[in-house]
Amino acid sequence: MAGANVSGDLKNPSSAIPLGTLAAIGVSALGYIGLTWLYAAVNTRDGLVNNLFIVKDMSIWEPLLFAGIFASTISSSFASFVGAPRVFMAVAKDKLVPILNYFGVGRASDGEPLRAYCAVYVIALGCVAIGDLNAIASLITQLFLISYGFVNWACFASSYTKSPGWRPGFVYYHWSLAVVGAVLCLTVMILIDYITAAIAIAICVALFLFISFKDPDVNWGSVDQARLRVNALKSTLRLQSTPQHVKTWSPQILLLTGSWSERIALIRMGELLTAKSLLLLGSVVVAAEPLVSPLVLQGQRAASAAEWIVTHKVPAFASVTVAPTLRDGVQQLLMCSGMGLALRPNILMMGFRHHWRLDAERSHEYVNVIRDAIDAQVGVVLCRNAAFYDYTSPSPSSATIDVYWLEDDGGLTAILPLLLQRSSLFSKTSIRIFSRVCGPNEEEAREQLALLMRKLRINTSEINMLTTLKARPNPVSVDWFDELELLTSARTSDFLDNREFGVGEEPITLPELMVHNSSWTNYYLRLGEIIAENSSNAAAIFVPLRIPDNNDDAQLYMAWLEALSRNIHRPIFFVRANDDNVLTAEA
Structure with a gap:
């Protein structure tokens, strides 16, 4: 993960990360395999199992051995020390935990995470101060493995959703390799120590529940968004092919709101009637001769409606049209709102026209809208x-x-x-x-x-x-x-x-x-x-x-x-x- 952790600093991460990762794994694998054969060739089985200092006993010159150990340790620590603060700063920038917001600021000149460096240093120093790294080595290994496992699972999930944004640059990628990698990580976790494996999984579940509860206002482009889209589409298509039955009927309301901020009480009442059902907030922009294109005007109003719905946490969708009269606009909404036959409005809901005596023409249009709704076979x-x-x-x-x-x-x-x-x-x-x-x-x-x-x-x-x-x-x-x-x-x-x-x-x-x-x-x-x-x-x-x-x-x-x-x-x-x-x- 060292390459991914510093991907923001790489000139061409899409090619550098796979090449560097595979090269590092290949060289390390050859080195480990060669050393394993060498140790086995010159030692007894009992010595390999019970002698913790067998490498020191085999070495020609002990200082060279310790120098290699220190060099390897420093190299690994630098890799972690460079990557971990950047990940820490990125998490703090998303403001998931208010107490960590202080560490989400980098150096003004180049964005280096100096504050995160200090935090990581204190955490590492605390682990060293324990005096027995074996006490936490298993848990640290489990956390690394579960991170690798989730990365593999995320790759598989992205492939499953067939999102156009998921375009792996690695030529030999296949979703089955990602599944195998995730399963292997979980297997190794259990084989190492099932207790610490359970602790690591519990930590990840707690983090997931915390983030879900916080519902941060950030957009990571996560695979979960693509999965929700795929599941929603599948459910909608399945619903459309299922015949309607009176026992499963539910109100699907097209609520004419006009200006949303002036109809909050009416919208609230519509919410109460459509709990766990479809609520469409319909708006007709009456413009006989709009100054701009009706498509542009409709797009602007629809974007404003969607933003208002999200801001006020209204469980509804916006349906906006532009028409020369209110009646023409409502007819358009009745014909085009919803999806297919399964998710189309079956009720038209409106507020009461209080000033019906002041404008006979608009009152006539209001009554005609009621007639049109009945003609459209909606309540x-x-x-x-x-x-x-x-x-x-x-x-x-x-x-x-x-x-x-x-x-x-x-x-x-x-x-x-x-x-x-x-x-x-x-x-x-x-x-x-x-x-x-x-x-x-x-x-x-x-x-x-x-x-x-x-x-x-x-x-x-x-x-x-x-x-x-x-x-x-x-x-x-x-x-x-x-x-x-x-x-x-x-x-x-x-x-x-x-x-x-x-x-x-x-x-x-x-x-x-x-x-x-x-x-x-x-x-x-x-x-x-x-x-x-x-x-x-x-x-x-x-x-x-x-x-x-x-x-x-x-x-x-x-x-x-x-x-x-x-x-x-x-x-x-x-x-x-x-x-x-x-x-x-x-x-």
């Missing part, structure tokens, strides 16, 4: 009031997650609360179910729903039947909605005049549309009153999201969502699945 989750939750402390055991299960959507409205409950912040909460009465008997409907929850293995603290859902809303709520002036005949007529009907679609009349809008308005106003009455203190609320059809005016649709959540100061999720089953009663 939709709108999250409002994510910033109202305290992410610094978990919810108490008295808190509840309220689920308004008013229609069968494949189970998404029920499974998302379960995933939220698994997080440390919501682990102490209980789930309450609110459902409509389907049939004449309220108690029978409750028992049937309780049986379904048990089959789905959903633990609930309460099951409540909404017997007053069909009642007329409170006059105060009606007056609030009337002030928005969204149900006037003139406005409805204007919407109908601009409505485009698809092929085979029957036009709707103004009276029919007025009845349609009025009935849905009464429903949402009443449901909003029930939610405010029952769930004002809930930790989180889940409500089904109706798909906006072509007869729904965008601002009217947003007003209905506002009616559901205007009196709520807790995180509330509007959920709509793509009608695929995500829950099963199978074990």
Whole structure:
């Protein structure tokens, strides 16, 4: 390892290290073999085994022998004394151990590791002061052997990953030689002394665990990075060839964030829903006529997103696109985000548009994004009031997650609360179910729903039947909605005049549309009153999201969502699945 330790000082290390190492090994091997034959030729077996000073007794002139021993010792010590401080300084530069940072600085003029020289000298002096080098010789030998073994194993691992950066300059290199070298090192360690071998392995394991725990912000280009890449690719390809099953379904969320620093609470909520699953932070750079190339703009924004994700330790990936409108950009993200069919988003998650009344055009685009997501066969989750939750402390055991299960959507409205409950912040909460009465008997409907929850293995603290859902809303709520002036005949007529009907679609009349809008308005106003009455203190609320059809005016649709959540100061999720089953009663 002497050549590798001073590789930074060699003019051409790729050729000098192999040539010097092989030449040194060859000369040393011939010398040792020749001396072994010579000793055996002139001595008895008993003398070779028991006489520790047999070489001195054989020598013609003893001073010459001791001079050779001193010369060999000094040569070896100089090789170690030149290489070890450089390795020590390199380790200290990586700041793995704060107390060693002082030794990571070299001399200003030429970078010589003077401080490391002094440290190595003190360590060597301490070993000599023991007075019996045989006491530590075995452990030192083991540490050398395990170092050689790891070098061989690293060579094999680099060959296994087939990384383009691994290009050995040694002509006769083969991965099998590296494996043999690693196995031989381990074998020799055990043969020398299995106790010190175990100590050396324990030291290396402790160092590995310490470095893994510290997770230093350095990039060594280690073989572990290449191995992770290879394993990730193999797992992804294997996952793609495995048919999707409802029992292994997990949320893979494309979360529209816009400016990441302004959506931290929304991103945090997305993390809670996708623990150990896929979270994509989608961002649309709206630029009808960008000043620079869209590719350049997208690259800059993607690099900024990746840096932000790493800095804030968000377990997510960034997906950035440039488009003339938000809707065009979201369509691009829905089509291109993820990998294959196995790792593509199955849920589009967005924040709630609070200022929907101020910009009718953007509200229309927002509602169209919901329609596009359903057309793309992905679920939709709108999250409002994510910033109202305290992410610094978990919810108490008295808190509840309220689920308004008013229609069968494949189970998404029920499974998302379960995933939220698994997080440390919501682990102490209980789930309450609110459902409509389907049939004449309220108690029978409750028992049937309780049986379904048990089959789905959903633990609930309460099951409540909404017997007053069909009642007329409170006059105060009606007056609030009337002030928005969204149900006037003139406005409805204007919407109908601009409505485009698809092929085979029957036009709707103004009276029919007025009845349609009025009935849905009464429903949402009443449901909003029930939610405010029952769930004002809930930790989180889940409500089904109706798909906006072509007869729904965008601002009217947003007003209905506002009616559901205007009196709520807790995180509330509007959920709509793509009608695929995500829950099963199978074990």
